[in-house]
Amino acid sequence: MTSEVVAEIVEQVNRLRATGQVPPGFEDDLDTCFEKVAEESLAADESMVAQGSGLGSGKTIGGAASRMRLAQLRQQATAVARRRCGPSLRRLERQAALATARAGEAVSIWTHVTVDHLERIAALSPRASRVLARARPGDSSVSAVATMYPTIEGPLLSWVLERLGAAAPEGGRGEPARVLHAECGDGRVVEALVARGFDARGADPRAPVRSDGDTRIVAAGALEYLGATLPGTVDGLLLTGVVDRLRPGGGRALAQLAARCLSPGGVVVLVSTRPEAVIAMDPVAADLAHGRPLHPVTWYHLLARYGLSVLATFEPDLSEPDVFAVSAQRLAPPQLAGRDSP
Amino acid sequence: MGFVSEIYACSMGPGLAGRVHPLSDLPRDTSERQWVCYQASIGSPAADTVGSHPGLKLIDYHNISPSELIERWMPHLGEEVRLGRRQLAELAPVAELGFADSEFNRAELEQAGCRHTMVAPLMVDTANFYSPPDQRVVDRFEAARLRGGHDWLFVGQMLPHKAHHDVIKALACARKMFDPEARLHLVGRESCRAYADALRRFVSALGLTGAVEFVGSISPSELSAYYASADVFVCCSDHEGFCVPLLEAMHHRLPIVAYGVTAVPETLLDAGIVLPSKSPALVAAAVQRVLTDHGLCDSLVAAGLRRSRSFTLEGARRAFARAIEQALQGA
Numbered sequence: 199m200t201s202e203v204v205a206e207i208v209e210q211v212n213r214l215r216a217t218g219q220v221p222p223g224f225e226d227d228l229d230t231c232f233e234k235v236a237e238e239s240l241a242a243d244e245s246m247v248a249q250g251s252g253l254g255s256g257k258t259i260g261g262a263a264s265r266m267r268l269a270q271l272r273q274q275a276t277a278v279a280r281r282r283c284g285p286s287l288r289r290l291e292r293q294a295a296l297a298t299a300r301a302g303e304a305v306s307i308w309t310h311v312t313v314d315h316l317e318r319i320a321a322l323s324p325r326a327s328r329v330l331a332r333a334r335p336g337d338s339s340v341s342a343v344a345t346m347y348p349t350i351e352g353p354l355l356s357w358v359l360e361r362l363g364a365a366a367p368e369g370g371r372g373e374p375a376r377v378l379h380a381e382c383g384d385g386r387v388v389e390a391l392v393a394r395g396f397d398a399r400g401a402d403p404r405a406p407v408r409s410d411g412d413t414r415i416v417a418a419g420a421l422e423y424l425g426a427t428l429p430g431t432v433d434g435l436l437l438t439g440v441v442d443r444l445r446p447g448g449g450r451a452l453a454q455l456a457a458r459c460l461s462p463g464g465v466v467v468l469v470s471t472r473p474e475a476v477i478a479m480d481p482v483a484a485d486l487a488h489g490r491p492l493h494p495v496t497w498y499h500l501l502a503r504y505g506l507s508v509l510a511t512f513e514p515d516l517s518e519p520d521v522f523a524v525s526a527q528r529l530a531p532p533q534l535a536g537r538d539s540p
Numbered sequence: 541m542g543f544v545s546e547i548y549a550c551s552m553g554p555g556l557a558g559r560v561h562p563l564s565d566l567p568r569d570t571s572e573r574q575w576v577c578y579q580a581s582i583g584s585p586a587a588d589t590v591g592s593h594p595g596l597k598l599i600d601y602h603n604i605s606p607s608e609l610i611e612r613w614m615p616h617l618g619e620e621v622r623l624g625r626r627q628l629a630e631l632a633p634v635a636e637l638g639f640a641d642s643e644f645n646r647a648e649l650e651q652a653g654c655r656h657t658m659v660a661p662l663m664v665d666t667a668n669f670y671s672p673p674d675q676r677v678v679d680r681f682e683a684a685r686l687r688g689g690h691d692w693l694f695v696g697q698m699l700p701h702k703a704h705h706d707v708i709k710a711l712a713c714a715r716k717m718f719d720p721e722a723r724l725h726l727v728g729r730e731s732c733r734a735y736a737d738a739l740r741r742f743v744s745a746l747g748l749t750g751a752v753e754f755v756g757s758i759s760p761s762e763l764s765a766y767y768a769s770a771d772v773f774v775c776c777s778d779h780e781g782f783c784v785p786l787l788e789a790m791h792h793r794l795p796i797v798a799y800g801v802t803a804v805p806e807t808l809l810d811a812g813i814v815l816p817s818k819s820p821a822l823v824a825a826a827v828q829r830v831l832t833d834h835g836l837c838d839s840l841v842a843a844g845l846r847r848s849r850s851f852t853l854e855g856a857r858r859a860f861a862r863a864i865e866q867a868l869q870g871a
Contacts, residue, residue, distance in 0.1 A: 200810055200812070200813055200814065200840075203813060203829065203836060204813060204814065204815060204816070204826070206829075207813070207815075207822065207825050207826050207829055208816070208822065210825055210829075211819070211821045211822050211825045214717065214821060214825070215821065219717060220713070220717060220821045221716070224713070224716065224820075224821075225709070225713065225819060225820050225821060228709040228712055228713070228746075228820055229709070231742065231745050231746065232705050232708075232709065232738070232742050234745075235738050235741035235742045235745055236705075236738045238738070238741060239734045239735070239737040239738035239741060240612070240613070240734050240738075242734075242737065243733060243734035243737065448616075449616055449619075450615050450616055472585070473550070473585050493583060493585060493620075493623060495583075495623050495626070496583070496616075496619045496620060496623055499619045499622065499623075500619060503615075
């Protein structure tokens, strides 16, 4: 019976169109209108992702984007996290409220990084929550985050150094390869790279606390530093820490940023915590969709999307059961055949 | 049935901590005959764990929305659904049996390489759909109705493949052609910031600001009130593996107009108007027909009630148990 009704409705619509009762072009106009607003919304969203990830030009984020981001952060504090990590979440909310209140001024990216840390850690782990609770109010995120980064040592360190060793200076320019370790922690990998003849630099928001005047390591969040790096000027890029606390869309922004910074032939190495390890840390992990580590295969696709070719993967082993790493290379553009070529 | 059964998960909601084990604790002891049933959906590390598990494997497939419907709006999610499809393709050929909650899903499972597949009804109990309607919501509807016009309802997460924008287009068409005071209520969590923003811009650009309500997530009582107070349920979704809100609408005696793709036609059967396209004028005309042809409306509601009552938890359990028994006999 309903198929007969549908046939009648189709016929009625055809009549309405034929007689102009559905104004000519009206339905097409609706499609066009939606496409227009869709593009606007996607552009606005892209801009927010870019700004929030340091893809933008500035070191500061201000105004509406900050307010929206901070409002989003508050929403992400789930009911589970609220119950399990109440004090930390309340602290997060206070910080977010404070930052929101200041959003008329410029809000530094450090504020965002801090809030990201708090959000992610408090939502994921009671252990981290306890760390937060012990930490002094002024630098809680610094103390807590220091305990969360995957360390790079043993076979993983050898693997990372080997992969970055493939990062030769563009065109054999006779200079040491320039390697950047984003979120380098205490800078031990930077030191190891320097010892192997690389022009290695590090960036870490905790640098003022730890660098002891070492000018190779600057005080900056990874994304902030990468965002300010000139395109095509880095031969090797090691990403740690930041990789583990990307909000939705952040993986794409980071892969795009890495591809932009690398010189042709340059190598990026990305070290991350296995998603399962994060889950094992606390089985009642709240809302892992936000800020969780990405699956290695997801990284393959993200890196490939931005023109990077995946070279190798460090699989978790007994020495590093909770960590994986992926290395990828920005392919050099194909050489154009010369006029005299056969 | 006499089986020892445990649940393992990557993550779990509140209140499940005592009942669900972390995936990392999944035993891999092959000395006992062990079956692992994987609830297959979006890409998950659990798929790899199950894939490499020595036990016999079952897949319960809930479908994965195609990445092309998603990635424009949420590239990261696009990657994850693509991963889910790839993991399914790896897992399906090594599974002893695949369950699906619709024939549409079963066919996909078969296409993915699963040797033995069957439809086992979704574990929903329509008896649980009822909550006392929130009176404040009912009052709001009644106040709005004094101005005339009908109330359209769509329930579903605000995700691009649910195509809320197409329902809005149909509403714009209906207000122009048939029902100038028609209103639309969109119930469901805003799960994609860009898409939700686009919908708001769209509504504003069409001058429908007072006519479209973005309701968001609501309590069961409020949801009951929306179902009880609306005049018609309109679904223009591009992809549904089953679509539970259709069942809810049937249960609440709401006539349904839906775009007939993926599993929607088999979920509805004769309990709704299933359209071959979702051009705004066609959807608008179908809604108008349902709202003005009372005989048709009554027959759709009656068919919906019959259909929704066929979904009981006990019935689903029995069907599932039969399927498991068959699988065990065959293994």
